Amino acid sequence: MSSAAVQYLPGKEPHARERRLIFRNVDRVGYDPSIDCYLKDGGYEQLKVALKMEKIAIINEVKAAGLRGRGGAGFPTGVKWGFIPPTNTKPVYLICNADESEPGTFKDRYIMHQDPHQLVEGMAISCFAVGAKLAYIYVREEFPEAAIILEKAIAEAHSKGFLGKNILGSGFDCEIYVHRGAGAYICGEETGLIESLEGKRPYPRIKPPYFPAALGLYMCPTIVNNVESLCHVKHIIQMGGAEYAKMGTPNNTGTRILCVSGDVQKPGYYEVEVGKVTMGEVIDVLCGGLKPGRKLKAIIPGGSSAKVLRADETFKLKDGRELGILDIPMDFDTMAACGTMAGSGGVIIMDDSRSMSWVINNLNNFYAHESCGQCTPCREGSLWMKKISDRIVAGKASPDDVDTLETVANQIEGKTICAFGEACSWPTQSFIKKFRDELKGDCKPELAGRVVNGETAVAAAGLSA
Amino acid sequence: MFTVPPDLEAKMDEVITHYPVSKRSAVLPLLHLVQHHFRFIGEEAVNWVAAKLDLPPIQVLEVVTFYPGFRQTAPGKYHIRVCRTLSCAMAGSYELMESLCKSANIDRSHVDHHHPIAISADGKYSIEFAECLASCGFGPVCMVEDDFYEKVEPAKSADLLAKYQ
Ligand SMILES: Cc1cc2nc3c(=O)[nH]c(=O)nc-3n(C[C@H](O)[C@H](O)[C@H](O)COP(=O)(O)O)c2cc1C
Ligand code: SF4
Ligand code: FES
Numbered sequence: 001m002s003s004a005a006v007q008y009l010p011g012k013e014p015h016a017r018e019r020r021l022i023f024r025n026v027d028r029v030g031y032d033p034s035i036d037c038y039l040k041d042g043g044y045e046q047l048k049v050a051l052k053m054e055k056i057a058i059i060n061e062v063k064a065a066g067l068r069g070r071g072g073a074g075f076p077t078g079v080k081w082g083f084i085p086p087t088n089t090k091p092v093y094l095i096c097n098a099d100e101s102e103p104g105t106f107k108d109r110y111i112m113h114q115d116p117h118q119l120v121e122g123m124a125i126s127c128f129a130v131g132a133k134l135a136y137i138y139v140r141e142e143f144p145e146a147a148i149i150l151e152k153a154i155a156e157a158h159s160k161g162f163l164g165k166n167i168l169g170s171g172f173d174c175e176i177y178v179h180r181g182a183g184a185y186i187c188g189e190e191t192g193l194i195e196s197l198e199g200k201r202p203y204p205r206i207k208p209p210y211f212p213a214a215l216g217l218y219m220c221p222t223i224v225n226n227v228e229s230l231c232h233v234k235h236i237i238q239m240g241g242a243e244y245a246k247m248g249t250p251n252n253t254g255t256r257i258l259c260v261s262g263d264v265q266k267p268g269y270y271e272v273e274v275g276k277v278t279m280g281e282v283i284d285v286l287c288g289g290l291k292p293g294r295k296l297k298a299i300i301p302g303g304s305s306a307k308v309l310r311a312d313e314t315f316k317l318k319d320g321r322e323l324g325i326l327d328i329p330m331d332f333d334t335m336a337a338c339g340t341m342a343g344s345g346g347v348i349i350m351d352d353s354r355s356m357s358w359v360i361n362n363l364n365n366f367y368a369h370e371s372c373g374q375c376t377p378c379r380e381g382s383l384w385m386k387k388i389s390d391r392i393v394a395g396k397a398s399p400d401d402v403d404t405l406e407t408v409a410n411q412i413e414g415k416t417i418c419a420f421g422e423a424c425s426w427p428t429q430s431f432i433k434k435f436r437d438e439l440k441g442d443c444k445p446e447l448a449g450r451v452v453n454g455e456t457a458v459a460a461a462g463l464s465a
Numbered sequence: 466m467f468t469v470p471p472d473l474e475a476k477m478d479e480v481i482t483h484y485p486v487s488k489r490s491a492v493l494p495l496l497h498l499v500q501h502h503f504r505f506i507g508e509e510a511v512n513w514v515a516a517k518l519d520l521p522p523i524q525v526l527e528v529v530t531f532y533p534g535f536r537q538t539a540p541g542k543y544h545i546r547v548c549r550t551l552s553c554a555m556a557g558s559y560e561l562m563e564s565l566c567k568s569a570n571i572d573r574s575h576v577d578h579h580h581p582i583a584i585s586a587d588g589k590y591s592i593e594f595a596e597c598l599a600s601c602g603f604g605p606v607c608m609v610e611d612d613f614y615e616k617v618e619p620a621k622s623a624d625l626l627a628k629y630q
Contacts, residue, residue, distance in 0.1 A: 100599045101597060103550045103552065103596070104601050105597075105599060105601070106603075109599050134485070141532075142534075142546075142608065144611040145611070177484075179490075179493070181532075181534070182493055182496070182532030182534030182535055183535075185596060185597075197490060198487060198490055199490045199518075199524075200489075200524075200527075201528060218486050218487060260602060261555075262552055263555070267603070304550070304551060304597075346601065362549075363550075363551060366549075370596065
């Protein structure tokens with residue numbers, strides 16, 4: 001590893017509270033996506049180390065590290081890898097989920113654009129550990145540049161013997177291919193992704209029995225992991241699982257990239273140790289506070305599917321802690337204890353200039369557009385939710401419609417093939433639970449097309465497609 | 466008549482090798498190559514891809530009709546996608562859409578779920594809303610063809626279009 005201090009582009013320096021592990025080379029002066037640059041910086045050394053380890057030893061390091069998936073569900077990566085049936089005789093596949101489509105999330109993009117070899121090395125190590133000789137990176141269609149950069153990186157790694165046949169003389173063969181999606185959010189759901197990779201409509205499969213680790217791509221054991229998760233594997237090999245686990249907090253280890261958008265002074269990406277900063281610090285310290293003269297109103301803490309938090313909420317936790325929303329540490333477990341989720345790391349901040357009717361209507365338009373249509377409650381319900389919330393912002397609803405909206409959401413959750421059902425009902429359920437009076441109060445013709453940005457009137461209903 | 470030039474077909478043949486287990490997996494990549502070259506995927510293209518992969522045409526058509534990224538009719542010379550989702554909307558993406566439509570002389574009044582694309586009178590530009598383009602901290606965000614733009618000021622939409630003549 002080069003000893004010269006890492007320098008960042010002016011204006012893009014990491015905050016002092018950040019710990020740059022995965023994003024070490026993002027916005028770094030003089031760093032480019034070529035393999036030469038990566039090799040100069042110690043690249044592919046961890047692959048060499050891993051290829052000399054026992055596969056089970058790698059999986060055990062990942063378990064000891066406590067790595068939890070960064071794609072949304074926070075499931076322990078090492079445990080997932082261990083679900084491949086021990087008696088399996090079929091080929092095993094690895095898929096990198098680079099669909100990055102949960103609203104509010106923008107991190108995998110930068111890894112692929114600026115440090116693609118970190119992902120390729122992480123994937124090669126992971127493939128070796130789970131015994132996959134064939135892997136795919138499923139990149140969303142709207143990242144055309146990422147697809148080109150990744151293909152170049154894979155070709156470079158091939159030419160240096162880090163991919164292909166008999167990698168570095170280990171006897172291990174591995175190929176990675178880039179597969180591009182075509183603009184559908186549901187392809188981020190792992191079984192929908194697999195169907196899509198099989199050349200079909202991305203209709204999610206029901207679990208059980210179709211847990212990918214047992215019955216995945218081509219009905220073979222398949223490990224699906226997020227881009228960021230797979231990059232962490234490289235660092236776990238470098239540091240050792242136990243040392244890695246010292247970052248972050250117990251059961252919420254390592255670093256993670258928070259993507260902050262909305263009403264703060266400095267929106268952007270911040271890589272921090274999990275649980276070592278609070279929500280309040282995210283806003284005030286990392287993001288430079290709210291906009292002048294504004295008050296906090298609401299936060300969506302983990303991608304648009306996470307339940308909204310209201311500024312004045314407080315939580316009494318089982319372990320005795322009493323937290324206001326600004327005291328919540330950015331980890332998986334406390335977030336869940338507060339009734340929401342850390343999800344994909346996408347934090348959306350809303351100040352008192354925002355209409356909650358307008359916000360939930362925007363999200364309901366998203367979910368109605370993205371439902372795959374397989375399950376009746378989700379297909380019909382997401383459209384109903386959109387129509388009712390369209391009516392609310394158009395000033396054509398009655399206060400009772402808010403209760404109807406809630407009833408519709410309640411009839412989707414838990415009654416569908418995939419977790420999109422929850423993803424689309426949680427926003428509506430939580431916005432109504434926490435902002436019922438505001439939503440009901442908005443059901444008046446004179447409030448139609450109301451001001452949402454402080455200065456701009458937005459015809460949300462009329463323009464949405 | 467729909468003909469695929471030899472160099473494009475050679476690219477397709479190479480892509481098919483990425484899927485040693487099932488040729489059907491190459492449906493999306495082949496459709497991308499078709500759309501990139503012809504700008505849209507018509508009925509003849511569907512039949513051609515189906516024949517190429519030994520599939521019944523319906524297994525290609527059902528893919529084309531599901532994914533928002535595939536088009537069955539030609540867009541404008543330059544196709545624009547504006548992010549519609551929450552963070553960008555908060556940053557002014559609806560205003561950006563309005564301003565781009567005005568600058569490009571596009572009427573979006575007939576747009577609906579099944580016909581999301583509107584084309585300018587002169588055929589030079591087409592536009593549609595896209596859902597979250599994964600750059601939410603730097604909205605409003607849009608794409609013109611494969612080029613990506615962040616923090617696009619609605620008032621400067623004409624400057625953006627001027628780059629695409
Ligand atoms: C509706 C829906 C959308 C999802 N979108 C994404 C996505 O864009 N990227 C992602 O990595 N995971 C996404 N996931 C989660 C994946 O299903 C899967 O859990 C994840 O890729 C596993 O990787 P991890 O364990 O490394 O997090 C989504 C899940 C659902 C239900
Ligand atoms: S829950 Fe919705 S997105 Fe998921 S399979 Fe059912 S219809 Fe499709
Ligand atoms: S909301 Fe526009 S990029 Fe995410």
